[in-house]
Amino acid sequence: MxxxxxxxxxxxxxxxxxxxxxxxxxxxxxxxxxxxxxxxxKSSSKKTEYINVADNYLNGLVMGIGEVGKQQTRxxxxxxxxxxxxxxxxxxxxxxxxxxxxxVNSAAQLKEKMSLFxxxxxxCRNLNIFxxxxxxxxxxxxxxxxxxxxxxxxxxxxxxxxxxxxxxxRKDHPNENFAREVMELFTMGRGNYTETDIKEAARAxxxxxxxxxxxxxxxxxxxxxxxxxxxxRTGNFDGEDVLNILLEERQTSYYITWKIYKYLVNEDADIExxxxxxxxxxxxxxxxxxxxxxxxxxxxxxxKKNIGAKIKSPVELLIGIRRILPMRLENEEALLVLQRxxxxxxxxxxxxxxxxxxxAWIDSSSLMLRMRIPQLINDMDEMNVQPKxxxxxxxxxxxxxxxxxxxxxxxNADVDxxxxxxxxxxxxxxxxxxxxxxxxxxxxKAVSExxxxxxTDQSGRESFIKSATLQIMSTPEYQxx
Amino acid sequence: MLIKRKEFIQVGSLATxxxxxxxxxxxxxxxxxxxxxxxxxxxxxxxxxxxxxNTVIPYRNDLYYKARxxxxxxxxxxxxxxxxTGLHPSLTGFKELFDDGSLSxxxxxxxxxxxxxxxxxMDIWHAASQSNxxxxxxxxxxxxxxxxxxxxxxxQALELDDVLSLALKGEELRGIAMKDPRRLFGxxxxxxxxxxMKEHQKQDDERPVEYLYKTMAETLSSADYIxxxxxxxxxxxTYPQTGLGNSLKTIASLIFSDINTRVYYVSLGSxxxxxxxxxxxxxxFTEMNxxxxxxxxxxxxxxxxxxxxxxxxxxxxxxxxQNASGGTDHGTANNMFFISGGLKQKGVLNAMPDxxxxxxxxxKHQVDFxxxxxxxxxxxxxxxxxxxxxxxxxxxxxx
Numbered sequence: 022m023x024x025x026x027x028x029x030x031x032x033x034x035x036x037x038x039x040x041x042x043x044x045x046x047x048x049x050x051x052x053x054x055x056x057x058x059x060x061x062x063k064s065s066s067k068k069t070e071y072i073n074v075a076d077n078y079l080n081g082l083v084m085g086i087g088e089v090g091k092q093q094t095r096x097x098x099x100x101x102x103x104x105x106x107x108x109x110x111x112x113x114x115x116x117x118x119x120x121x122x123x124x125v126n127s128a129a130q131l132k133e134k135m136s137l138f139x140x141x142x143x144x145c146r147n148l149n150i151f152x153x154x155x156x157x158x159x160x161x162x163x164x165x166x167x168x169x170x171x172x173x174x175x176x177x178x179x180x181x182x183x184x185x186x187x188x189x190x191r192k193d194h195p196n197e198n199f200a201r202e203v204m205e206l207f208t209m210g211r212g213n214y215t216e217t218d219i220k221e222a223a224r225a226x227x228x229x230x231x232x233x234x235x236x237x238x239x240x241x242x243x244x245x246x247x248x249x250x251x252x253x254r255t256g257n258f259d260g261e262d263v264l265n266i267l268l269e270e271r272q273t274s275y276y277i278t279w280k281i282y283k284y285l286v287n288e289d290a291d292i293e294x295x296x297x298x299x300x301x302x303x304x305x306x307x308x309x310x311x312x313x314x315x316x317x318x319x320x321x322x323x324x325k326k327n328i329g330a331k332i333k334s335p336v337e338l339l340i341g342i343r344r345i346l347p348m349r350l351e352n353e354e355a356l357l358v359l360q361r362x363x364x365x366x367x368x369x370x371x372x373x374x375x376x377x378x379x380x381a382w383i384d385s386s387s388l389m390l391r392m393r394i395p396q397l398i399n400d401m402d403e404m405n406v407q408p409k410x411x412x413x414x415x416x417x418x419x420x421x422x423x424x425x426x427x428x429x430x431x432x433n434a435d436v437d438x439x440x441x442x443x444x445x446x447x448x449x450x451x452x453x454x455x456x457x458x459x460x461x462x463x464x465x466k467a468v469s470e471x472x473x474x475x476x477t478d479q480s481g482r483e484s485f486i487k488s489a490t491l492q493i494m495s496t497p498e499y500q501x502x
Numbered sequence: 503m504l505i506k507r508k509e510f511i512q513v514g515s516l517a518t519x520x521x522x523x524x525x526x527x528x529x530x531x532x533x534x535x536x537x538x539x540x541x542x543x544x545x546x547x548x549x550x551x552x553x554x555x556n557t558v559i560p561y562r563n564d565l566y567y568k569a570r571x572x573x574x575x576x577x578x579x580x581x582x583x584x585x586x587t588g589l590h591p592s593l594t595g596f597k598e599l600f601d602d603g604s605l606s607x608x609x610x611x612x613x614x615x616x617x618x619x620x621x622x623x624m625d626i627w628h629a630a631s632q633s634n635x636x637x638x639x640x641x642x643x644x645x646x647x648x649x650x651x652x653x654x655x656x657x658q659a660l661e662l663d664d665v666l667s668l669a670l671k672g673e674e675l676r677g678i679a680m681k682d683p684r685r686l687f688g689x690x691x692x693x694x695x696x697x698x699m700k701e702h703q704k705q706d707d708e709r710p711v712e713y714l715y716k717t718m719a720e721t722l723s724s725a726d727y728i729x730x731x732x733x734x735x736x737x738x739x740t741y742p743q744t745g746l747g748n749s750l751k752t753i754a755s756l757i758f759s760d761i762n763t764r765v766y767y768v769s770l771g772s773x774x775x776x777x778x779x780x781x782x783x784x785x786x787f788t789e790m791n792x793x794x795x796x797x798x799x800x801x802x803x804x805x806x807x808x809x810x811x812x813x814x815x816x817x818x819x820x821x822x823x824q825n826a827s828g829g830t831d832h833g834t835a836n837n838m839f840f841i842s843g844g845l846k847q848k849g850v851l852n853a854m855p856d857x858x859x860x861x862x863x864x865x866k867h868q869v870d871f872x873x874x875x876x877x878x879x880x881x882x883x884x885x886x887x888x889x890x891x892x893x894x895x896x897x898x899x900x901x
Contacts, residue, residue: 099827124678144623183643201634288710331709362665371668372625374636380713382639384666384676385721388714389695396691406664406681412550412620412774465713468698476694496698497714 024323026251029054032328032463035502036285038130040341046444046460048199058317060163065132069162072123074115075150080110083151083234112150116157117360117367118353120352124336125343130491135164135309137336138284141378143175143207144370145184147367150179150237153368162379166278168307172207179231185373188230190223191243197223200263203371208267210276214252221249225258273305278312285316287327288379294321328499329463332382335363337502338391342494345461346441348398351433359394359432361408363387369411394493398434442486450482457489464498504507537659541844542764543813544750545642545669546790549771551620554819554836555855558607559588565857573779573824576671583607587850592787595795596839603848604798604807605841606900610837610855612867612872616818618776620832623817628669630872630891641875642765643672644890645883649764650675656720657727660756661767662749670767676717677767678724681838683732683752696722731759738777739800746770746793752799759809764883773816775833779829790814807843811882811901816870823863835867838874840900845898873898 030049034041038061041049073080079309082105124133124338139160156178163171175181182188185200200223205211230245231237249258251266267273278299282290294483298315305311316322341354350356358364364387365376390406448456454474459466475487481482493499561577562585580588581597587607589597599605616631617623629637649746650658659670659677670677697721735758737876741751747770754761770790773780777779784796787892794812801807835855855865876895879887888894 131663146619181891198634330710332714364665370620372622372636374638377638380710381671383677383714383717384671385717385724386664386666386679388717391723392695392718393691409665409769410549410772412772466703466711469701472694472697472701474699492694495694497702497711497718500714501710 023065023071024325024328026050026053027459028058028328028463029323031460032252032323032502033057033061033317033462034130034132035341036322037313037339038134039124039337040344040502041318042344043347043440043444046345054323055318062313063171063307064166065130066127067129068236069132072116072154074119075112075154076108078148079105079112092309105146109148109150113153114354114357115367116150116153117357120157121336121340121353121356122328124340131313132161132164134159135313138165138281139171140367141370142280143181144373144375145159145180145482146369146372147180147184149180149183149235152178152183155235156180157501162308165310166308168302168408169264172268173261173264175207176231176260179235179237182229182231187226190227190229192224192227192245195220195223195227196371199229200226205262205269206374208273208276209270210271210272212271213270213276218251221251222263225251229260242442268307271299271403274307275299277307278302281312282316284378284380284394286322286331287330289330291321292460294462317453325465329465329498331502333500333502334376334378334382335360335365335391336367337498338363338394338500341502342394342398346398346436346438346490348434348436349440351435355432357392358408361411362390362406383500388497389498392495392497394432395491397432398436399491400433430449438483438487441481441490445486450485453482453485454489457486460491461490462498463502467498468493468496513826525858535892540764540809542766542810543878543882544753544766544768544810546746546794546812546814547767547769547771548773548786548790548814548816549620549624549769550774550816551623551818551820551832551858552816552836553779554609554816555631556588556779556783557593557787558583558609558850558854559590560586560854561588561856562586563854563857569822570824571631572822573830584850587781587854590783590787592784593791595791596841598795599798599841600849603878604843604845606845606848606851608838608851608869608874608900609853610835610865610868611815611871612818612837613870613872616663616834616864616867618708618819618832618834621757625668627815627817628667628869633688638668638671639673640667640669640671641879641890642670642767643668643676645672645765645879645885646670646675647672648890649883649885650883655901656689657724657761657763659767660728660763662752663767663769664801667767667769670765677765678721678728680725680728681749681753683725683729683756689780728756730760731761732756734759736745737800737804739798739803740794741800742789742792744793746789747796748798748869754804757801758804759805761792762833776825776829776831777827779781792843794841802843809844811840811842811844811878813841813874813878815874819865820863821863822857822860833864835865838871842901845900851898851900871896877901 027050031041033054037058127133143160145156159171159174159178164173185199185202186196190196190199197219202221203221204214204222224245228240230240246257247254251258251263252270254266279290279295281296298312301315303314331360357366363384370376445453445456454470473489475494476492478484517739535634550628555566556573558574559575559580561580567574579591581589581593583600596605613633626633630641631637646659655677656675661667661670661679662679662681663679664681666677666679699718705712707859732752732755735755735756737751737754741747752764770786773786778887793855798807801810815838816836818832818834820830820833825831842898870892873895875900876887876891879885879890880897
């Protein structure tokens, strides 16, 4: 039995974006997946804006650094430093909510979806807002572009150079951290190089650093100009040369393709498909858009085994709900609390390896909370769980402000149901529950109509649609896409 | 063979039930008797990087006072343990336990190439990996995997928190996190969840939806099980009305029940004392001291103290030198407390930190924390530490 365009397109919207938006629901049965994919790709081709959320105080400080540097290094006193740290932390929160907003509302769904992939691939914890903004700009700008260019831009970013200690990588005191992670996590994957390759590559990256403004600098006197041998090639390599060598290795194409396949198609990767895609990715000089075309225009992407087979990440779950149920949030920070509780706070990956994903999103507490979110949105449930402290950001201060500010109704959402309920206008009452399930769920088996009906408000058509929607979103099936 | 009708019915209905009810639902239908002498571990995590040098104080060492002219704790104020060492003044109960022979102290615990980021270093302690490895499972989670493969008892490791720590996440199994047995999932929609689960027809085991249903079933049945157990023999003892006090009280009630839990995990913090360290550490130590003292007293009264091992750890210690804000910055090696009626080696187990031999102003570690884990896994929990830690670490002799 062939699958309907509706289901295929929902599948496409979930994987090439964050699920269908309410205003798109009507189109999904009218077009073929290929038509929809082309439209998605087109709306992602616009120029990327630099997101700047730092306030005037911080911006002024950074603008001033150049001039101040010329005069004398002006020392900030302890109070000022504390204020800068606090403001920078707040700004990272704003960057988070700003980007979430883009994921919900932007037409460039494919770009934001891939940016989230690269945000995880080039995982970086850094409390400097300017470093984070720049790194986010790099991954969003290159998300659908050329992988080699993105790799080089990331490798020269202040965020990554500082996070991976390359500022301490000097001719006489090499620090291998940066070189190791570039090979292990950013390009080839573990087990495809030797410890000697890492040592030699680290020598090539000596002298790569950033200045106080966050710009890339090459510190000539710290660079090791001697001959190095990396992956069988010998020469007086610098960092750029090593990155080129890594890109020449087919293994890099394979590793990146494998990760993208798992992110977009199925955690259980089909090795034959991955090899085929990886060869083409390599031959197309790491053109990410072409790789995505290969995936989304293929027949196998729409195979039944790939539909509804992925556990949504917390961010995918939260964004997906907001796309289909447009809502105004009184307190956007509530989303950060949920991100933390569910284990995916943007800009704070667990380590440079990123969030492990898949089944790792799910344990008793995270699953139960995920299934409570629809009721929390509807103020039918109270928030009674608290995230763990994060000492890297809180510096020993209990951060109760975030929770207290929200009172009991944690999300305080004002949902605009009009367009959503309108979509079901012509659906007869008796098939409403099943139709809603079909729109919200990607799994072939859903919770029975009978059960949904027992837990819904039957007093009117509209209240039925609302309560059935929230109940269906409160099931294990809704955790999948 | 003649089977009496009554017996037949019993056997028959049991047989039917076992065919129909998925294994993970069945796990709790039969009581799980816990044999006497069943060993239990309580992990007390001091989050934020506790300052070990102001916890176990080298009060005969001039270098200590030289590095900490403002923060150093004077000999007269410290609680004397030996000629060389004293305890932080708030740890009066710990001093009693020390004198009693039920507390030992291991100094200079850490790992090679230490990381000074809270998150990363905690990650390393939870995963029990080397500092350049990124593992997605924790040591107690892998203990669950090893002990419990196919036995579906996710309550073997409990964390008293709303969010589950990496330490308790295994490849296949994960511990349970709950702050209060009365509300593991505490939600208005509970009845709906139970019906959704009841209605679900188990299919092919590999699909993610089955994994979600399995987790949900385990959660709901564990919640019931934990709640029932916590009310079986609730402790009457008095505990301080603090976060840690409440958690240890819950743990005590569960230890006195028949629950199959072997590992309890609880955290206290934040010990990240960059600024004005004195009052903050004192407040947290008072909370720890009072709660642990009440817990030990309770365990003793119930004759369980020999079977329970409580230990403390922190993601790192702090810099030897005090900073300019009346605090200390992130450091490396640290000490650990072991508390039990069943200790084999008591008192101060090894030499105090050598303050004249530092790396980049930080203490050098002498004992790898993974040796401590190996010892506990092997000697206390009778598990295969080598496969759980993926390496052979030297065993210590405190238990």
